Amino acid sequence: MTLPLPPVLFTDVKYRASLAAVQALGKAGYPVYTAQTEAELQGTPPAFSSVYAKGVFLVPGSCYDVEYPARLAEICNSIRAEKEQVPVLFPIGAATLSQVAGHSEELASTARFLISPPEVLDRANDKRAVAELAQTLNIPIPEEFDCREDRLPPRFPVVIKPRCGEKLGLHAEERYCKVYQESDFAAAYSKMARFDPEPVVQELLTGDGVGVSAVMDQNSRPVSVVCHRRIREYPIEGGPSACCESFWDGTLVRYAVELLQALHFVGIAMVEFKDGKLLEINPRVWGSFPLTEKCGSPFSLRYVQAASGNAAAVCEGPEYKEGIRMRFLLNDTLACLSYLCHGQPGKALSGLTEPFRPKSKEALFSWRDPKPFFLYLKNTLTKRGD
Known part of the structure; x- marks a missing residue:
């Protein structure tokens, strides 16, 4: 008899990146639950309004509180009682990731998750330590x-x-x-x-940024990998992606996987490169994460499967459509205006024609789940977005 799919609890859903994973797993039939701490709340989180959210939790206090892990355990136990299955915990924010990593033994009986130990996360977050490790692996660095x-x-x-x-x-x-x-x-x-x-x-490197993102299972094997290149950013002087595109680069994938395996990394990470040289590791869900859902990658699904202990094959090539562009409407519009003001009309025009590209998608909009997108616009325009 086939067991029902396990419930999944997303934390820190004030972040827009959470919505892509909520929608991807909801479409796949997983019972999805969303949570946000009250202290960090800024308007109603868009994911709370998703048609896929079976339940929402406002967590008392802050994600930095010493009581926060116990509060997460209480929520997980309530989901377990309702669904009669241990939930998978899918942390979005760095603070929650750190808290769960530091209390993994206490939380292991109430939830399944795929997170590196604190010392591995600390090393992955340390740019100098990462650069020194990369040198031993003959990975180019600035x-x-x-x-x-x-x-x-x-x-x-x-x-x-x-x-x-x-x-x-x-x-x-x-x-x-x-x-x-x-x-x-x-x-x-x-x-x-x-x-x-x-x-x-x-x-200072001046090329376009490239991200190689991976789900590394409990044995530090890459069970899902996605590559993206940055097309535009906002602020244009060096902010997060406003528009990016899916592609595949076998050399950079090899570098990223070797680096994460050398760290014995477990979980989700995005390894950033520019001009073919390593910049840093973001050991968490990253800003342009919605591209994973837009290009058809099984990234979120592989995280849940690996966290649940289900064996998966090592990813050896792209499992998604290449050439898919994703843009954040407001940020990309501001980027285009900024390029225009800085005497770069070509880049501005390219951005303004983005909606007419057949492979271009809005990051947060879904015809099957439109309400979160409009709630995000409302929050952002009233200065309550993330």
Whole structure:
């Protein structure tokens, strides 16, 4: 007799990235539940309004509270009692990921999940440690300059960033400073040194960003892999993806998998490259995650299967459509306007014609589940989006 599909609990659904996984698993027939802590709540989370959400949970307090893991366990136990199956926990936010990793033994009896131990997450979040490991694996990295004791880099432009900007609670655009000339270096270095006394100083790479994302199972095997290239970003000086495209790069996939396996990584991670060189690891659900659903990747499904202990084949090639573009309507529109204001009309025009491309999709819109998209627009336009 075939067992029913296990329930899945998504945390931190204030993040727009959560909606893609909710919809992907809901369409596949999984009972989906969504949760958000009250302290971090900013308007009604779009995923709460999804037709696939069988239940929603407002969690008291904050995801940083010491009581948070126990509150998650209580929710998981209530789902288990209702569905008579242990739920799969699908953390979206970095804080929840860290909490679950630190309390994995206590939570293991109430939920299934696929998360690396705290020490592995910490190492994956450390840009300098990741770069040093990459060197031992012959993975290309940007040149780093030792700028301690008021030393200047030998050439410009450079980028300065803390070893782990996300753990400091910084937004994506706050995690680095680009410096194009010697006269601006001291001020930029001091700014980043407020967050990290010895920030990373690297050559500034100018190509388009590429992400190689993977689900690594309990044995650190890649059971799903997705590649995307960044088309436009907002802010255009170096913000998150406003528009990106699915593709496949066998060399970068090999680099990413070797790196994650060397870390003995378990769970979801996005390894970022630029100009063929490794930038960093994001050991969590990333901003352009909705592309996994839009291009038809089984990424979310493979996470749930692996977390449930179901063996899956190693991914050896693309299991999705290449050339699918995904855009965030508001961010991409702002990016196009910004390109226009900065004297780049070609990029602006390319963005404005994006809706007419046959393989271009809006990140958050679904004909079968339209309400979350309009709720997200409302939250964002009233300054309550993520």
